[in-house]
Amino acid sequence: MTLAPPAPYNWTAGYDPQPADLNTYIRDTFKFLSNKMVFRAWQSSVQSIANATVAPLHLDTIVEDTYSGWTGSPSWIWKPPYDGWYQVSGAYMSAGVTSIQMNCCLGVNGVWTYQESAQGSSLTGPGVSCLQEVFLRASTDYVQVGGIQYSGAAQNTYSAGLNHASYTEILWVSK
Amino acid sequence: MQSQLSNAVRFLAAPPMVLAEQQSAQSIPNSAYTGVTLDTPIYDNYQGFNNPADLAVYQVASGAAGIYLLTGRVALATSSTTAFLGALYSVNGTNIGHGDGVTSQPGISYLTPTVYDLVRLNASDIVRLATYQSTGAAINTFIGLSCPSLTLRWVATQAGTAGLSPPNPRTWALNDASTALMFNTEIRDAVRFLSYPPYCRAVQGTIQSIPNNTFTTFTNIAPGLDNYSAWSGSTWTCPVSGTYLCTAAAGIGSANVQMGLKTVISSVSNTYFGTSLQGPAGNGHAGMAKTLRLSAGDTIQPGLTQNSGAAANTVVAIASTRFCALWMSA
Numbered sequence: 398m399t400l401a402p403p404a405p406y407n408w409t410a411g412y413d414p415q416p417a418d419l420n421t422y423i424r425d426t427f428k429f430l431s432n433k434m435v436f437r438a439w440q441s442s443v444q445s446i447a448n449a450t451v452a453p454l455h456l457d458t459i460v461e462d463t464y465s466g467w468t469g470s471p472s473w474i475w476k477p478p479y480d481g482w483y484q485v486s487g488a489y490m491s492a493g494v495t496s497i498q499m500n501c502c503l504g505v506n507g508v509w510t511y512q513e514s515a516q517g518s519s520l521t522g523p524g525v526s527c528l529q530e531v532f533l534r535a536s537t538d539y540v541q542v543g544g545i546q547y548s549g550a551a552q553n554t555y556s557a558g559l560n561h562a563s564y565t566e567i568l569w570v571s572k
Numbered sequence: 573m574q575s576q577l578s579n580a581v582r583f584l585a586a587p588p589m590v591l592a593e594q595q596s597a598q599s600i601p602n603s604a605y606t607g608v609t610l611d612t613p614i615y616d617n618y619q620g621f622n623n624p625a626d627l628a629v630y631q632v633a634s635g636a637a638g639i640y641l642l643t644g645r646v647a648l649a650t651s652s653t654t655a656f657l658g659a660l661y662s663v664n665g666t667n668i669g670h671g672d673g674v675t676s677q678p679g680i681s682y683l684t685p686t687v688y689d690l691v692r693l694n695a696s697d698i699v700r701l702a703t704y705q706s707t708g709a710a711i712n713t714f715i716g717l718s719c720p721s722l723t724l725r726w727v728a729t730q731a732g733t734a735g736l737s738p739p740n741p742r743t744w745a746l747n748d749a750s751t752a753l754m755f756n757t758e759i760r761d762a763v764r765f766l767s768y769p770p771y772c773r774a775v776q777g778t779i780q781s782i783p784n785n786t787f788t789t790f791t792n793i794a795p796g797l798d799n800y801s802a803w804s805g806s807t808w809t810c811p812v813s814g815t816y817l818c819t820a821a822a823g824i825g826s827a828n829v830q831m832g833l834k835t836v837i838s839s840v841s842n843t844y845f846g847t848s849l850q851g852p853a854g855n856g857h858a859g860m861a862k863t864l865r866l867s868a869g870d871t872i873q874p875g876l877t878q879n880s881g882a883a884a885n886t887v888v889a890i891a892s893t894r895f896c897a898l899w900m901s902a
Contacts, residue, residue: 403585405578414573419744426581427739427762433901435815437863451717461865482589482615482725484900486817486861488846498680500718512718513645514683515847515858516674518828520879523848528643528688528819528861530591530723532615547680560842566863568815568900570725572586 399464400429402479402572434464436475439564443492443553446544451502451509453541454489454554454563466567474539475567482530482571489544490524490563491517493552501527502543509543517546522555524563530570540567580763587726588618588636594720597712600648600705605660605667607700608646608713608720620724630699630724637694639728639771639797641817641898644671644701645686645721647714655707656855659685660890661722662700663693670890671821672847673857682714688819688861690773690797690896692730699724727898732768734799736761738814738902769899770811773797776893780886782824782878787832787843789875790822790886790893807873808897810866815901818872820846821859821894823887826880831860833895834873857892863900872897 403426406418414422438456446452453473464478477483489501494517501524502509515525531540542565546552556562592610600606607628613621618633646659658673671687685703693699701722705711713720739762748754778792795803800811810816820831830848834841846860858876874895878884886893 403581405581405585406573408573408578414750416744416746416748419748419750422577422581423758423762424741424743426577427741427758427766430581430584430766431739431762431902433815435863435901437865484817486863488860488862490845498683500684509717510719511645511721512647512684513672513686513847514674515672516683518830518848518879520828520830520848520877522845523830524845525848526846526860526862527686528817530589530643530725532591561845564862568817568863570900571589 399478400425402481403429434478434569436462436466436567439559439562440554441556441562443556445551445553446546447551448549449545449547451543451545453543454565456565474541476539477533477535480534481569482532484530484568484570485540485542486528487542487565488524488526488563490522490555490561491546491552492522492555494523494546494548495519497546497548499525499544499546501525502545503527503529504541504543505531506538522557522561577759584766586617588633589725590616590620590630591723592616592621592721594713595715597715599710599712600703601710602708603706605702605704607702610722628700630722632693632695632697634695636726638726638730640691640693640724641727642689642691643723645684646701646703647682647684647718647720648705648711649682649714650707650711651680652707655705657683657685658704658857659687660702661687662702663691664698667890670823670857670892671859673823673855682718684718686859688859690771690898692797728769728771729767733764734768736765738765738812768799770800770802771797772802772808772897774803774895775891776886776888779888781883782876782886783883784881785877785879787875787877789834789873807871808895810868810870812899813867814899815863815865817861817863817898817900819859819861819896820874821892822876823857823892824876824878824884825887826856826878826884828879829856829858830877831858832875832877833862834875835864836871837866
């Protein structure tokens with residue numbers, strides 16, 4: 398069952414709460430706060446990332462999407478069911494970026510505002526992760542995690558299974 | 573009901589939080605820890621950015637003490653291939669946690685080292701996002717596709733009741749007797765758990781030698797924050813089933829480092845990898861953030877791989893090598 402973020406009641410002296418009140422203001426409130434909407438996905442298929450251009454990650458394996466916010470190909474976006482702050486974590490793993498800068502990028506409505514940089518290493522499947530809270534409006538906004546690399550040519554993402562692949566995770570954290 | 577239920581829920585559903593960005597470039601001097609000015613508060617529901625004379629200062633408001641999740645990023649405009657470019661933060665003038673330390677690349681106009689951490693903050697504490705660069709001259713921050721920013725979000729109280737389970741709310745029926753016991757379970761314990769969920773921050777205090785090209789878990793690491801006593805030796809054991817945000821960071825005297833979280837979930841060992849990087853010679857810092865759904869008893873051992881060609885030592889200054897876990901949801 399999906400629930401809306403809590404809207405606490407202003408209780409007044411003498412009011413006798415009915416079961417419906419208690420279910421709304423106690424049961425549903427704590428269900429929402431303790432079972433937050435969660436989206437987790439990772440990339441099992443290789444994706445080519447062009448040089449010097451941010452590309453949204455094509456997350457083809459959904460682990461969970463408790464409020465059904467994900468739209469896959471060709472959009473690759475997650476839309477929130479309610480206005481609020483969402484914690485987004487993700488990582489971009491590359492198969493071919495060595496000694497060259499690569500960024501994990503977090504974008505809202507296609508604007509890649511939040512980035513984290515690393516210089517790709519000679520280790521297998523170098524990657525870079527990111528973490529950021531963003532405010533999203535239910536009716537208009539979407540969020541994506543993407544990657545950019547500057548090797549001078551297109552480079553494939555790296556995927557060796559659930560534990561070493563590009564990923565995105567989203568949780569509701571605040572109204 | 574107003575104070576114990578509605579006001580508690582109002583706080584938990586919109587806790588103290590700030591997101592501030594820098595939109596006017598700042599000159600960062602060479603080889604000096606420098607506070608990053610944040611001239612554009614995007615959200616600041618407890619008015620912590622209230623010092624127009626010093627835009628680098630976030631001051632914790634009265635009534636907003638607690639454990640905070642900190643995310644800071646410092647976009648720097650440089651293409652130096654040898655300099656150390658780092659992100660860190662301070663509390664009351666003391667550097668508390670270090671994040672990425674990387675180099676840039678010729679022809680690339682900017683890069684963005686980042687720091688994540690769990691930090692204990694008291695009312696009136698002053699938090700500053702900071703950076704360090706060793707290009708040999710002053711450089712500017714970068715404002716454009718990326719920019720410096722700081723996010724602080726209250727996630728827990730500093731003290732509370734540990735050992736509770738996540739709320740499992742009952743459905744109320746017409747003939748239920750609303751007893752004190754029921755309200756203690758359904759309201760008091762729910763608020764207590766959600767305001768004091770399991771969290772852990774463990775920091776390495778002694779330098780560790782990491783062999784070449786072998787995933788190695790951290791040793792000599794001890795918890796400063798660990799309200800469910802989940803850390804022991806080199807292992808964090810999940811105390812309560814749920815979805816956790818796990819972060820790890822490491823400083824290493826090696827050019828190539830790869831961060832990993834080795835988890836044992838239902839006896840299946842997985843090593844989750846995050847950031848890999850080629851840092852400046854002999855001084856790389858890497859970090860990672862990963863959300864995992866865990867069962868009570870699952871374990872995590874943070875560690876890393878480096879392939880400098882020989883053993884390399886970790887860095888322990890400014891809590892450079894550490895692990896954090898935070899219960900987020902059932």
